[in-house]
Amino acid sequence: MEMPVLSVRDLVVEIPTRHAVLRPVNGVTFDLHRGEILGMVGESGAGKSMTGNAVIGLLDRPARIAGGEILLNGERIDQLQGEELRRLRGKHIGMVFQDPLTSLNPLLTIGEQLTETITEHLNVSASEARQRAVDGLREVGIPAADQRMDAYPHQFSGGMRQRVVIALALCAEPSLIIADEPTTALDVSVQAQIIALLKRLCRERGTAVMLITHDMGVIAETADRVAVLYAGRMAELGLARDVLTHPNHPYTIGLMGSTPLASAGQARLYQIDGSMPRLDALPAGCAFNPRCSRVQSKCSQDPSPSLAAHQDRAACWFGGEGTR
Amino acid sequence: MDRINRAWNSDFVWSFRHSPVAVVSLALVVVLVLSAVFAPLISPYNPFDPASLNLMNGFSKPMEPNTFTGDVFWLGTDDQGRDVFSTILYGMRISLFVGFTAVLFALLLGVSLGLIAGYVGGWTETAIMRVADVQLTFPAILVAMLIFGIAKGITPVHLRDEMAIWVLIIAIGLSDWVQFARVVRGATLVEKNKEYVQAAKLIGRKPGAIMLRHILPNVLSPVLVIATISLALAIIAEATLSFLGVGAPPTQPSLGTLIRIGQGYLFSGEWWIILYPSITLLALALSVNLLGDWLRDALNPKLR
């Protein structure tokens, strides 16, 4: 089998606070292959963004990687520091942030921002960098790209700005893109275009995408595989169509049930009782057990079974048998 | 009890308790303010009661018995035998009174004008900000000097000293409101375009209500920080003016006046007359400044 672009093994991220050490990411494991789109879903605070930030080395202090491994194209990157880490970002891993309004520097033209990124990572002349920048803009569908190079971010609409952000993330041809809620801040009418654009560009170039979102609709449209996170742990990992149509983990079942799209046929929306526990007040055993509809005594005693990569199943003692 | 506990453990109080600088500064400010307020009770002498003065006590060194009278003064005496410790306490009273009153005046003026300018816009904004510009044409020092110069020409001689303190307050207050107005106007310009304000407008809230309910709360923490820092600046401004001889008169000496008087003795060896008022002024200005600095960090959790 082909070597995965990204391989995350038992990743643990810790935040020491004055009361306790929190683990927003606790033993997350997954692989991501060339040209593949992996959707990461979960409620806010489940550890999706934190996982993405850990991969690209952008954790804000005091958060830090406390355990596990991250491999990019077979090489460990979780221990890189300073200059090596910087060379990795942009060049090998690109990132698309949630809000295109704030992720572009307001005082620099988009041309300046594109060319500085290109010349930083690729050994090209100034004029070639400019040409690549224009091509990049054209590729993401900016009309009259040549003239728009000298425009400032505020002169673009939200959707156009997110296209520029995507062009920026892709301009040094990275093998992996981390897209952190790329459509959440956009108008609904634009969301589908941006998702289609991202999907097309990555398919064409064979770029792997880690798509972080809480929008199951986006996942259904885009992702090849889905990872469901709950309270920093992987709840379920599998092919998108399997997870969406036959969820195994009770949490995923609940999540599907509460999404209008997937439950169109149902009479009423299913609702998960309660809310995700705070990281400093995790219950014993399986973190989901207080909200689980099928909880048994084992669930509050033993931690849920961990998910090994490639094994298409849920991290639940009973999930596997329950629905199939 | 529960409430006190919760307050004690809140992030704000927590960061205060764990900042030695903030704790020491606040303690110092409290001690200084209290000793200024209760100066008549604390000070061993009333330096402005001619009956209690003995010229023979002049130029007593700190902690040493006077050569003629044998009296001991903690911080020595000045040329007229006035106890330096007592004059400092009374001087601080004047410095603090002028500082607090001037900042309060500036705050009320600045915040209201800033809100109006930012929210109403148009000609009102232009007019207010133009006045601010004119205002900035006259820095604190200059305003006070001009008012002093004008007052000198207008007021009868016997009223000049009595008016001096109020002239100072008006001068310092007038020179400081622009800071508040600019910050509040800036924040208002940003806030008024936000969706929630637009929404409030759409549902027909009155401008006054929008300004007070929606915009003002957003600018309270910067205003509080500016006010604290302004207090330190006002204290320094007052001292400077008095030092230059255009502030508190020798009959009502503030710390600045005392330093002005003491400067004459620096080179002839009577160092205590200038040193102790200077140290007091420094302690006062520095502790208020440090407090303001900590406050800014504490109220801006993003920077923590």
Added chain:
Amino acid sequence: MLAYSIRRVVQSIVVLLVVGLVAFSMFRFVGDPIDNMLGQERTDADIERLRGELGLDRPFIVQYGRFLTNAASGNFGVSFRQGRPVATILVERAPATLELAAVSGLFAMVLGVGLGVFTAIRRNGFAANFIMTVSLVGVSLPTFLIGILLIYLFAVELGWLPSFGRGDTVRLGSWSTGFLTASGLKALILPSITLGLYQMTLIMRLVRSEMLEVLRAEYIRFARARGLRERAINFHHALKNTLVPVITVTGLQLGSIIAFAIITETVFQWPGVGLLFINAIQFVDIPVMAAYLMLISVMFVGINLIVDLLYFAIDPRLRVDRTVAEG
């Protein structure tokens, strides 16, 4: 942009007219100029003659107009105290103040921005914390105390530098400069530090706090995520965004150096316009006060104007928003 600039210039002129009115009112109504100029021994004939000469019998608006045209052509009347034209005295005194202000301003700007950026980037380092602590003391130290302290240390105790005056000066036409002699340069050191220190700490602290704010912005994270160098992020991306708010305050600070020169000049007996102004107040020398007021107003209004225009030149968002807003 052009329309905005023109409007700003017109506004500035209006401001100056208002200041002129204040200056004129001082001149006209504070104290009696006749009393001030003639002293105790005078006859009614003298008073009438002077009244006519000064135009005090004309209507107010005519007097104001005449005052303005005189001021615009550099005629501020005759100093009550020195009996010489104010303009002549100002021209004599201006170089001392301008040279002092220029050296202090340069010192404050260069060190202020440099240290501000340094302390923001190394915000938890030992050196940065040390500088911040010292700067707080600097802000809290009143200028006159710094001056006294420096005089005590370097003039009285060590005897290295002069405690007052400008040293030897060289005349270049009507300009007397202290830049060309050793004693002139030595004499500049203490007053320049005294005058510039406060502005320097203010600029430094402002640059630092703005820079910290900007460094937390999402576009800085995005710049990091794109693998740009720290250097480029700090100096190209962050510093540029920092400068927008910093320019306003810095510009105004530089202007106030001229005003604060009054204190420094008093402490160091520096023969500039600030010292002239203080002396004028003490002797109620109204023409000198009025002239100083007019001069410093022109300076401040000019600086304000430049700062505003710079602000728009730097921030493209404002440029566009304004044109849209104003149609």
